[in-house]
Amino acid sequence: MISLEVQHTDGKARAGVLSTPHGRVQTPIFMPVGTAGAVKGVTPEQLTSSGSRMILANTYHMMLRPGGRTVEELGGLHAMMGWDGPILTDSGGFQVFSLAHLRQIDDEKVVFQSHVDGSLEELTPGRCMEIQRQLGADVIMQLDECPPGDATLEHVARAVDRSILWAKECKRAWLAGGESVQSLFGIQQGGVFADLRARSAEALVELNLPGYAIGGLSVGEGHEAMVLALDAADSQFPADRPRYLMGVGEPRDILAAVQRGIDMFDCVLPTRNARNAFAFTWGGRLRLRNAQWTADPAPLDENCSCYACSNFSRGTIRHLFMAKEMLAATLLTIHNLHFFAEFMAAIRSSIASGTLESDAKQWVSQMYASRRIPGDEK
C-alpha cells in the first residue's frame, strides 16, 4: 500500500513524499507513459538517468497484447519493463472509449472490439481488478466511464453515476483478493459541471480509498475550463490522500493543477513531442526539423545537463530526424523527460520556499511567450 507525507505547503500546493511498495518518490510527480510495456524510445536505464521515478502503463494495451496472464507469467509489469520503481496502471476505461470500437455499455460491463486483432473483449469492474492484479502495479485504477469534453450534462451525469457504481464494485473485488500491496484509486468524473464533480467526489470519499484521481479533463474542454473544474479539488478530497490528475500534461496545466492541490500527473506529451521533433526548454519548445538548426553546433539547451545536451548538437539532432534515425527520437525523449523531471523538481523547491505563485507566472511567460511555440503539438 501507499502513503503520502506532505512536507511543505504553499497556498493549496503541497510537496511531499509518496511511499510505495517500490520505493519513495517526491511529489508533485510527473509519470512518463509506458503504454505497451515500454516508455517509447528509451530503456529503463535512460528513464532513470533522465530523472523519471514513477511510470504508468496502460491496462487496455496490456490486456489485449500480450494479455494479463502472459504478463503474470513473465513476472508482472515490473519484471517485464525492467523497472524497479513504482508503476501505476490505468483501468483501460479511457482507451475503451477513445481507441476501441465500442459495442455495448451498460451498468454491468463494456463490450468493445480490440484494435489489435478485432476480437470482441469485455471489461467489467471485477475483470478490470483481476487484470490489474496480474499486471501487478503499485497503484491501480477503478473502471470508469470517461465522456468526451463536449458531452451533455445528461451524458456526464450518467457517467458519474456509473463510475460511482463501478468504484464500489472495484473496491469489493480488490478487497476480495485478500491483503494487497496494490493501492486502488477512485476516479472522479463530472466534466466541467461543478455539481457533478462534487457528487462524484463525495461518493468516492465515502469509499475511503488509498487515493483519488481526477478524470475526464484534458479531453478538449480547454485550459480555463480545466482549471475551474479543479478549483474545488482540495476541499473535495482528504488531505492525507494523493490526488492524481489523469492525462495532464502541458506545463502550464501542471502548474495550475499543482496550485490547486494536485500531487500526481501523467501524459504522453514529452515522449510524443520528442518523436515529433519538439524539444522542451525553459524558453519554449524548439522544432528540430526547422532548417535554421542545420549547422548549429549548440546543444538543445545550454543549461541542460541531460545525455542528449551533453553529447549532441541541434545540428546533429536535426540531421538524425531528417535521416529518420531512431536515435533522434531517443535523444529528444531523454531530453524532454529530463526537462519534465527538472520542471517538477523546480516546482517542489518553489513550494518549499513559498514562492510558487510568482515562479509559476514567470515560468509560464518564459515558456509560452516565445515565438518558438508551435501551435498545439500535443
Add this chain to the structure above:
Amino acid sequence: MISLEVQHTDGKARAGVLSTPHGRVQTPIFMPVGTAGAVKGVTPEQLTSSGSRMILANTYHMMLRPGGRTVEELGGLHAMMGWDGPILTDSGGFQVFSLAHLRQIDDEKVVFQSHVDGSLEELTPGRCMEIQRQLGADVIMQLDECPPGDATLEHVARAVDRSILWAKECKRAWLAGGESVQSLFGIQQGGVFADLRARSAEALVELNLPGYAIGGLSVGEGHEAMVLALDAADSQFPADRPRYLMGVGEPRDILAAVQRGIDMFDCVLPTRNARNAFAFTWGGRLRLRNAQWTADPAPLDENCSCYACSNFSRGTIRHLFMAKEMLAATLLTIHNLHFFAEFMAAIRSSIASGTLESDAKQWVSQMYASRRIPGDEK
C-alpha cells in the same frame, strides 16, 4: 596516422593492437556500421557498453545528407556522432554502384542520382578525399569500382584497372592536403579471379599506403569463393599493415578471414538482424517473433552479461516486437553488438593461445548446426 602492432600469431591469423588518433583498439576488430551518422538503434553510450571500440560511417550517405561541409561545421563526424573512439569512412563507391541511380562512369569520375532528393552528384578521387577530410575519420578509403558478384572477368579487370588509377589519384589528393592525421587505405578488387586480385594488390602495395582493404567480396559470390579469394591475402599485403575485409559479416566468414590474416571487419549484420528480431547466440540465431517465446521468462542467452540479457526476458522482447516498440530493436542491437564484441574477444584469446583452428571448428558447428538458424537473414 595509424599503426599496427602484431602481438600474437596462430597460423596466418594475427592478434594485435591498432593505434589511431582516437585511441588504441585490439585486432581482429569488428566495426558496427553507422550509415547516416548513427549506429541504428543505440546511443554511443550503449555502443561503448556493448563493447564496440571502432565504428564505420558511410561517405555516400553523409555527402548527400547533411553534406560534407555541414558535417565539418558541426565539428566533424566524431563530434556529430558523440563518439571519441576511432572511425573509418568508406569511399562512397560501393553505395554509388549499389544504391544510387548510376548515370555515367569513366576513368575521371562517376556521376549518379541521389537517392535522397534525386539531384545529380559527381564523385571523383579528389572529391572523395575532400569529403572524407571534411568528415574527419581516422581511416579513409580510396574511391574504387566494385562490380557485382557475378560480373564477367572483363568487367572485373576493368574495375581493377580503374580502382588502381583512382588509388593513385586519391593518394595524390590525400598527400596534397599536407600532413594528415587520417590514414588512407587502398582497396583491392578482382572479384573471384586470383590473377586480378594479385595484380590489384601488387599495384596498391607499390603505393605504400597505411593499410589495405579487400573489396568486392560478400557481394553474392558465396562463402567458398570468398575464402578462396582470401587465400593469398597474407602474402599479397605487407605484414606490418592492417588488412580490412569490407562488408563482412557473418561469423563463419569472419573466422575464415581471420584464419587468412585479416584484421578488420565491418557489417550491418548485427544491427540489421536486431531490427529484424534475430538475436545472435553461441548456439545459433533466435528469431524473437516466434510464438514459442511468448511466455518465456529466460533471457536471450543465459550466459550473456549484456544490458538486454541482464534486464529483459525473451517473452518481453517478443512482446515489444509484436507491439512495434522501438525498445525491441534497441535491446537486440545492444545484445547483438555485445555478442560480436565477445566473439572477436574470443577469437583474439584463441589466437594468443594458439587454438584458433579447433576453436573455430567448434564455434561454427555450434552456431550453424542448430535448428535455430534462419535461412539467410542478412
